[in-house]
Amino acid sequence: MSKTSFHILRVGFAITFLWIGVLIFKQPEAWGGYIAPWAMKLLPVPIEQAMMGTAVLDIIIGVLLLIDSFVWLAALVGSIHLIIVLAVSGITDITVRDIGILAGIIAIMVESLPESLISKIRRGR
C-alpha cells in the first residue's frame, strides 16, 4: 500500500470511529437496540453504560488513528471491536457495511505493525 493511500485510509477511519462515538453519546439507548437479545443478557452492566463505554472506546480509537500514534494498536482494538459488533448485532442491512470497515481497519493494522512485532511473530512460527 502506498504511503498516501495508507494516510487517506487512516484519516477516513479515524473520522468514522470518532463520529460514531459522538453519535452513540447522543442516543446510547437507540444504538443499544442493535444488540441481539442473547448478547444483551450477557452484559454485566446496564445497556446505556455499555454503549457509553463503546462510545469512549470508539473515540479513543479515532483519536489514535487521527494523530498517527499507536495506529497498529488502535486498528487491532478497532478490528476486535468490529468483530464483536458483527457478532452481537448480526449481519443486517445496516451492519453489512461493517464488513467493509472491518476489512479496511485490518488492512491498516497489517500495514502499521511495528517491525519488532513482525519479527517476533516470524520467530514464533
Next chain:
Amino acid sequence: MTSFALLFTLASIGVSETVYLIRQRIASELPICPVGDGCKTVLSSKYSKIFLVPNDILGLLSYIIIAFIAAFLVIEVPPMLLWVLFIKILIGVASIVSLIFTYLQWRVIHAWCFWCLMSAFTIWLMGIIIILSGAL
C-alpha cells in the same frame, strides 16, 4: 446534522494535518510537499509564527475546538446558542487569518505551501457550510 458532520469531518482533517506539521517541525524535518516546492520557504519564513506561537499549533487548537463544538451541538450539550455563536466567530476569524496568510504567500513570500493552502481551503469550506446551512 449533516452540516455538523461536515464541520466535524473537516476539523478532523485539519487536526490530522496540523499534527503532521507539528511532528515534522519538532523532528526538524521538512514535510512532504505533494504539490509545488514552496513548503520549505513558507514554513521557515518569519510569518510562520504569530506572537512567537507557531501557526501549526494555533491551527491545531482551532480545529480541536471546532471539532468539540460540532460534537457538543450534535449531542445537544447546553448552552446551544452560545456554541453556535462561538463556532461562527471562530470560523469567521480563522477564515480572515487564512485569507491574510494566503495573500502573504502570493504577494510577500512569493511561494505556495501545499499544507497552508489545504488548511485555508478547509477553513473556507467550513465558512461556506455555515453560510449555506440552515441548521446553524
